[in-house]
Amino acid sequence: MTEVTVLDAGSDDIAGKIASGIKEYRGNSGDLLIRSIRSLNDISTLKTDVLVLSEDALISGRKAHIGCTLLLLPGDPAAGGPVPGDTDFFDAKCIVTYGMSxxxxxxxxxxxxDTCVLALQRELITTRGDVLERQEIKVKGGMRPNSLLAVYGTLLILGHKISDINR
Incomplete structure (x- = not known):
């Protein structure tokens, strides 16, 4: 079972859009648990496979370490990403950033x-162990840019093929 935890204090329902994306791209969500939390302070301990931070994530003030295999977060502090030191309490094997930089x-x-072109700037290992090479992928639009990147980034990390938007 792969666990995905989405920290989203905004109104974008990133966890719901990830679940919808899995269905849309004919993925199997049977061995996947997706949960959404509004603040890291809402939980006492967390160990998850993939932790997704939205641009609206509230992470300041956290004291305990959060364990995850992969951390997906905004890379630009001006666009909601963490400032240096904010991520010190994450124990992540791999950190992947998203944003317009x-x-x-x-x-x-x-x-x-209606559409955007997502650019994967460097190789990425999926939770299934596959290697995704650098590439550009045409995807559906309709979301704020960082929310779109969080949703499609998570789908890629989970190993879903998102290259055909005309399904």
């Missing part, structure tokens, strides 16, 4: 109202 692992190279 070319320094992030997952970014957008093109944005329009």
């Amino acid at each position: 070319p320094k992030n692992t997952i970014t957008l190279s093109s944005i329009s109202e």
